Structure formats: C-alpha cells, structure tokens
Amino acid sequence: MGSQNPNPNPVPAMDPKSGFCSETRTYHSLRPNISLPPETTPFSIVDYLFSHLHSSHPPPSSTPALIDAANGRRILFTDFTRRVRTLAFSLQTRLGISSGDTAFVLSPNSLHIPILYYSLLSLGVVVSPANPASTTAEISRQIQLCKPIVAFAIAETAGKVPSLRLGTVLLDSDEFESMMTSEIGELRRVEVNQSDTATILYSSGTTGLVKGVELTHRNWISVVAGALSDRRDRAAPAIVLCCVPFFHVYGFAYCLRTIGQGDTLVTMGTGRFDLNHMLRTIGGLRVSHVALAPPVVAAVVKREIEREGYDLSSLEAIACGGAPLPRSIIEQLRKQLPNVQLVQAYGLTESTGRVFATVGLKESRVEGATGKLVSNFIAKIVDPENGTAIGLPPLTTGELWLKGPFVMKGYVGDNEATAAVVDPEGWLKTGDLCYIDNEGYLFIVDRLKELIKYKGYQVAPAELEHLLHSHPDVIDAAVVPYPDDEAGQLPMAFVVKRPGSAADESLIMDYIKEKVAPYKRIRKLRFIDSIPRNAQGKVLRRNLIKLASSSSPPTSKL
Numbered sequence: 001m002g003s004q005n006p007n008p009n010p011v012p013a014m015d016p017k018s019g020f021c022s023e024t025r026t027y028h029s030l031r032p033n034i035s036l037p038p039e040t041t042p043f044s045i046v047d048y049l050f051s052h053l054h055s056s057h058p059p060p061s062s063t064p065a066l067i068d069a070a071n072g073r074r075i076l077f078t079d080f081t082r083r084v085r086t087l088a089f090s091l092q093t094r095l096g097i098s099s100g101d102t103a104f105v106l107s108p109n110s111l112h113i114p115i116l117y118y119s120l121l122s123l124g125v126v127v128s129p130a131n132p133a134s135t136t137a138e139i140s141r142q143i144q145l146c147k148p149i150v151a152f153a154i155a156e157t158a159g160k161v162p163s164l165r166l167g168t169v170l171l172d173s174d175e176f177e178s179m180m181t182s183e184i185g186e187l188r189r190v191e192v193n194q195s196d197t198a199t200i201l202y203s204s205g206t207t208g209l210v211k212g213v214e215l216t217h218r219n220w221i222s223v224v225a226g227a228l229s230d231r232r233d234r235a236a237p238a239i240v241l242c243c244v245p246f247f248h249v250y251g252f253a254y255c256l257r258t259i260g261q262g263d264t265l266v267t268m269g270t271g272r273f274d275l276n277h278m279l280r281t282i283g284g285l286r287v288s289h290v291a292l293a294p295p296v297v298a299a300v301v302k303r304e305i306e307r308e309g310y311d312l313s314s315l316e317a318i319a320c321g322g323a324p325l326p327r328s329i330i331e332q333l334r335k336q337l338p339n340v341q342l343v344q345a346y347g348l349t350e351s352t353g354r355v356f357a358t359v360g361l362k363e364s365r366v367e368g369a370t371g372k373l374v375s376n377f378i379a380k381i382v383d384p385e386n387g388t389a390i391g392l393p394p395l396t397t398g399e400l401w402l403k404g405p406f407v408m409k410g411y412v413g414d415n416e417a418t419a420a421v422v423d424p425e426g427w428l429k430t431g432d433l434c435y436i437d438n439e440g441y442l443f444i445v446d447r448l449k450e451l452i453k454y455k456g457y458q459v460a461p462a463e464l465e466h467l468l469h470s471h472p473d474v475i476d477a478a479v480v481p482y483p484d485d486e487a488g489q490l491p492m493a494f495v496v497k498r499p500g501s502a503a504d505e506s507l508i509m510d511y512i513k514e515k516v517a518p519y520k521r522i523r524k525l526r527f528i529d530s531i532p533r534n535a536q537g538k539v540l541r542r543n544l545i546k547l548a549s550s551s552s553p554p555t556s557k558l
Contacts, residue, residue, distance in 0.1 A: 018394045019373060019440045025391030027379045030440050031359075034225045034375040036218075036405065037194070044192035045220040046122040049260030050081070052228060059237050059262035066111045066259075069241070069281040070269025075111060080259065083180040087119040089187045090179035095150060095166050099124030099190050102200065104148035104164070105247065106132050106139065106157045109267045112171045113246045114255050115180060116152055121217075124192040128200040128212070129247035131457075132157045133517045138210070145212035145412055146200045152176075194218035200412055201249055203349040204451055204460035212412035215249075219352040220256065222405035226374050227257045230359050238263040239314075241281060241290040243273065244456070249349045250321050254291050263289075275299050283311030291319045293456035294329075298486050301332045317341040321354065321456075327368060329485070334365075346370040346442055350421065350428055352406040355379075356442040369441035377404035380427075381435060384448055389427070397445050400434040401427045450541060452481040452489045457519040459491050461541075464512060464522060468493060471511055473501040476531045478539045482524050482548050492524035494544050496531060524548075 013023040019030045037043050053059075065080035067073070075083070091097045103120050105127060107113060113129075120127050128146040130139060132154075139160050150166035151158075158168050169176055198220050200212040240258045242265060244251040258265040266285060268278065275296070281287060292300075297320050318333070318340055325344060333342060341364045345354035358364045358371035373379055380391035381398040392398045407428045410418035421429050431449030436442055452459040461479035468477035476496040481489035493512075497503060505525040512522050526548070532540040 015394075015438075017440065018436065018438050020394055020436070022393075025380060025393075027373060027381075027391075027436055027440070029373040029375050029377050031372070031375045032229070034222075034229050036222060036225055036376070039194055039218065042191045042193055043217070043221070044121055044124065044194075044196075045198055045217045045224065045256065046084075046118050047192070048221045049118075049224065049256060053077075053260055053262055063237050063262070064264050066114060067239075067264060067266045067285060068111050068269055069266055069277070069285065073111060075115075077259075077262070080115065083115050084118045084122065085187060086182065086184050087115060087180045088122050089184040090182065091119060091123060091125070092188055093185075094179065095169075097123065097125055097150060097166070099192065100126070100196075101150070102126040102128055102146050102148040104143060104146060104151040104161065105129040106134075106151060106153040106161060107171055108132050108154070109242070109246050109251070110154075110171065110269070111267060112176065112180075113267075114259060114265060116171070117246075117252075117255060118259075121198055122190070122192075124190050124196060126197050126200055129252070130202060131245070131247055131517060131519075133519070134160070135515065135517055136160045137515065138517060141210055142202055142212070145202075145210075192217060194221065195409075197409060197412075199252065201247070201252065201349050204458045204463070209460070209463060211414060211417055213349045214409040214412050215352050216409050219406055219408065220253075222376065223253055223352045223354075224257045224260055226376070227253070228261055229375065230357075231261055238288045238316075239266060239285055240264065241266040241268070241278070241285070241287045243268060243278060243290065243292050243296060244321075248456075249347070249353045250291070250293075250456075253353045275303060279310040279312070282315055283313075286314040288314055288316045289319065290315065290317075291321075294320055294325045294488055295455045295486050297325060297333065298329050301329050301336065302486075312337065312340075315340050317343050319343040319345070321345045321347065330367070344370045346444065348428075348430060350408045351402055351430075352408065355402055355404070355406060363441075366439075366441050368443055369437075370444060371442060372440045373442070374406075377402065377406065379403070379436070382429075384433070389423070394436055394438050397433055397435045399448055400430045400432050400442075402430060403427050452479070452491050454489055454491060454519050454523075455487050459520050461491075464491060464493065464516070464520065467512055467515055468495065468508070471503075471508060473498045473503040474508065478531045478541065478544055479522070480541050480544045480548060482545075487523075490523040491520065492526070492548055493522045494526055494528050494531060494547075496529065497527055 014021045014028050019027045059077050064074040065077045066075040103125050130142050151161045151168040153168050154172045161168050194217045197214045198217045199215045202210050203213050240263050242254045246255045341361050343358050345357040347354035356371045380401050384399040403426050433446040434444050450461050464479045465477050468474050478494050482492040484490045509522050532543045
C-alpha cells in the first residue's frame with residue numbers, strides 16, 4: 001500500500017487550477033513530481049538522508065546539527081554523524097540488536113533522541129516511540145503491539161517499562177554517553193529494504209483502542225523527499241526550534257528532515273514547556289523556523305503584551321499541525337507577526353504526516369485553507385452516505401480519501417482494522433469531511449471519525465467510555481468533543497448514574513484521571529437521564545455535541 005507512486009503530471013483531463021481530473025474523478029498534485037529511488041533498491045531512510053546531506057547541501061563544519069536550548073549544549077554535524085555510527089556499532093556489539101528487531105522509546109525530547117533514531121533506523125531496527133506521559137497500562141498495550149526486545153527511556157520513565165529481553169537502556173546515563181562516544185571497530189553493513197517497517201507509531205485510528213501504525217522506510221523517504229523539494233536555497237542553514245514531541249509523527253518528521261537537509265534542530269530540553277523560555281530561545285539563538293502545536297500558537301497570540309521585549313526578528317515561519325487552528329487565532333497572529341509565514345498542514349499518522357501543506361507566503365494567506373496536495377499524491381472526495389467510491393468535484397463536501405507513497409503499511413497485527421481504512425486499491429479513508437476548492441486548496445469542514453483532538457493529541461472516546469462503564473456508579477456513558485480556544489477540543493462525558501448514587505462529577509473524573517495519560521482526562525462532565533442512540537444502538541454523538549453547546553457545562557480542574 002505504502003509503495004504506491006502515482007504520477008500525477010501530466011494528466012490529460014486535469015484542471016490546471018484545482019488539479020481535478022474529470023475522467024478519474026480524482027485530484028492530482030499541482031506541484032512537480034518528486035523523483036524517488038527505485039523501490040527495489042535497498043535503501044534505508046538514513047541512507048537517503050545522509051546521501052542528501054553529504055552530496056546536495058553539506059553544511060559548514062561549524063554548523064550545529066543539534067542545540068539544547070535548556071543548557072546551550074551543541075553537537076556539530078561532524079560529531080552528530082560520528083555519534084550515530086558509534087552508537088550503531090555499540091547497539092550491534094554490546095546489545096546484539098539486529099535488523100528487524102523493535103526498540104521501544106519512552107522519553108521526552110532531548111539531543112539523544114535524533115541520534116538514537118538515526119542509529120536504530122540505519123541498522124534496520126524498528127523504532128517505536130511512545131508518549132512518556134502514558135500510564136503503565138497504556139504502555140503495556142503498546143508493548144503488546146510492537147513486541148520490542150529492548151527499550152530506551154530516562155530514569156523517570158523507565159519504571160513504566162516491563163522486563164524485556166535486552167532490558168532498558170537509560171538515555172540519561174553515563175552508559176549511553178559511552179555508547180555514543182567510545183572507540184569503534186568496523187560497523188557491520190546492514191541491508192535495509194525500502195519496504196521494511198521503519199517505525200511503529202501509535203494512533204487511535206478512527207476510534208477504539210490504540211493501534212500501532214506501521215510506516216516503512218519508503219514512506220519516510222517519500223515524506224522527506226517532498227520536504228526537501230520544498231526547501232528554498234538559503235545563505236545559511238535554518239535554525240529550527242521543534243516544540244512538538246519527537247514520538248508524534250509531526251515531531252518525528254522534523255527530527256529526521258531538519259538534520260537531513262543540513263539545518264540546525266533545537267530542542268527545549270526535557271523539562272515542562274515554558275512559553276517565555278521558548279520566546280527567549282527564538283531571540284537568543286536567532287531561530288528562523290519554529291514547529292508548534294495549535295495550543296502554543298494560541299498562547300503566543302494571547303500573550304501579546306508579555307511578548308514585548310522579546311526579539312522575534314529572526315523568525316521566518318511558524319509551522320502548525322496536529323489539529324485545526326481556529327480562524328480567529330490565525331487572524332490575530334497575522335496582525336501581530338505580519339512578516340512571519342504561517343505554515344499549516346493536514347495529515348495523519350497513517351499518512352506519515354502531512355499530505356496537504358502551504359508552501360510560500362501566498363498560500364499561507366488563503367483564509368481557512370490547510371494548503372495544497374503534496375507531490376506524488378492523489379486524492380478524492382467521496383460521499384460518505386451513498387457507499388460509492390466515486391469522486392466529487394471541487395467545492396463539494398465529502399470524506400477525504402488519499403493515495404500515494406506516504407500511506408502506511410497497515411496497523412500492526414490488525415488486518416481487520418487496516419482493511420477498514422485502506423481499501424484494496426490503496427486508498428486511505430481519512431474520516432474527515434472536507435472539500436477542495438477551484439484553486440486546489442483543502443478546507444476541513446468536520447470530522448466523520450470520533451477522535452477528539454486535545455492540544456494536538458488524539459483522544460479516542462471509546463477508550464474513555466470503556467473506563468467510564470467500569471465505574472460501579474455508571475450505567476451508561478458517552479464522550480464527545482467540546483470546543484475550546486486554547487486546547488482545540490476538550491473530552492466531555494455524558495453520564496447516566498445508577499439510581500441512588502451519590503457520585504458527583506469530580507469523583508468520576510478523578511476515577512478516569514488515575515487510569516489515563518494527562519491529555520486523555522475528561523475535562524467536562526454532565527449527568528443526563530439517557531444516552532441518545534439509534535436503532536442499532538450507536539451513540540448519536542451529534543445530538544450530544546449540540547446538547548453540550550446549548551448551555552455552559554460544568555468545567556473541571558484543567
């Protein structure tokens with residue numbers, strides 16, 4: 001599935017403005033096709049990145065590959081390459097890790113993570129990073145899916161990881177530092193096929209329990225190739241501050257491509273995110289690009305007065321992804337930072353990240369749009385009601401389907417779930433209601449799927465509903481999104497209580513709080529007499545969403 005490489009240009013019946021082909025009823029990319037390596041050529045994503053780095057745009061020897069904004073530590077590109085090779089050698093010889101093995105990673109962003117990712121991927125090891133805020137039960141589920149033989153964690157998170165065959169390596173230990181810097185012998189060459197799984201990232205799919213998304217080296221090569229093609233020539237390497245987690249597809253992509261294109265990647269350290277620290281870092285390091293989640297963009301806008309005195313003159317672009325950005329926030333940001341390009345994108349974990357994106361200042365100015373279709377991809381808009389896969393023309397709303405070399409290999413160990421979202425022809429059903437206008441811009445209208453996007457994180461209602469039903473005082477429950485300017489959406493529960501129960505909102509919310517990661521917590525709760533359902537017993541979520549917005553519900557402690 002992930003190896004599809006459609007050739008969108010030229011297409012005889014294609015509208016050159018919208019990209020819509022009236023014969024195939026599909027949309028084609030308006031951007032130039034990107035040349036990719038032959039699919040049968042053994043080539044890892046790291047082979048691809050290093051070949052580009054050393055041949056096309058080698059950075060000056062004094063250029064840092066990595067900077068830790070918390071302590072000022074820098075790793076130059078020459079040292080980065082050396083550390084990647086040394087760590088790979090240590091992983092081979094000290095731990096005995098081999099191609100096809102899986103490594104579980106449980107750590108916040110740090111300088112060590114890009115080096116670890118590059119080393120593992122170069123060896124053909126499957127990288128499976130998870131949110132360090134996950135609970136032990138959530139991590140147990142992820143471990144069952146990816147079946148790792150080794151874990152990499154920090155001292156604070158290592159206790160959540162069960163016993164594995166090769167144990168857990170602490171990234172904040174002298175041992176790991178030694179693994180990156182000790183003398184090495186001849187690194188055993190590993191042949192990695194592009195069709196091999198490179199990463200297993202975690203997603204809730206359209207609903208239900210978390211799923212492991214298998215992404216291949218080919219998937220990642222395709223994504224990085226597209227990003228490199230969009231890069232404009234610069235007098236000096238860009239300095240990119242990544243404030244999104246490296247375990248998320250958004251941050252993982254930045255982790256790979258920033259270094260691969262010879263730019264400097266800046267992390268904020270492992271501490272709690274601090275907006276003032278971020279703004280000081282932009283001025284102090286002369287950051288040119290920053291990758292943010294929507295809540296941080298909203299916080300920047302709302303803190304306009306406090307931002308006075310911060311030097312943001314070096315800032316060229318703000319990238320924002322992971323969830324829709326409210327139009328009011330976009331308007332305020334453009335007023336406050338008129339010379340800064342807002343780069344928005346649309347994508348999923350299942351599509352290896354972005355598949356629609358804005359390129360250049362003109363595209364970023366189109367109100368409400370999330371960019372145009374990326375190279376080597378085709379899309380169609382399908383009526384979700386009639387059950388046919390016939391594509392709809394421009395300005396017609398329907399479910400967005402995608403096809404191209406970014407589409408996942410599948411959900412690990414779950415053929416049924418894979419078949420539900422990727423059809424036999426390789427079309428990925430996004431579950432999002434969208435339309436594409438006459439200029440080829442994507443506009444998101446609503447979500448067919450039930451996922452809640454809280455601060456860019458996916459929250460599956462079914463998972464919270466399952467936990468709510470386990471409470472002895474709950475007869476029935478349903479969870480829906482509640483709009484919030486700062487978080488995007490808040491998980492809100494509607495609960496039917498057992499007759500005679502004295503349980504209040506706080507008691508039930510605290511019950512869930514103990515069982516899930518912080519971003520999954522129920523933030524609002526309302527008791528009702530019954531959950532509205534259709535004849536088949538399916539929750540009528542739209543009815544509940546309307547009910548939630550009809551009056552201001554109780555607000556929990558955030």
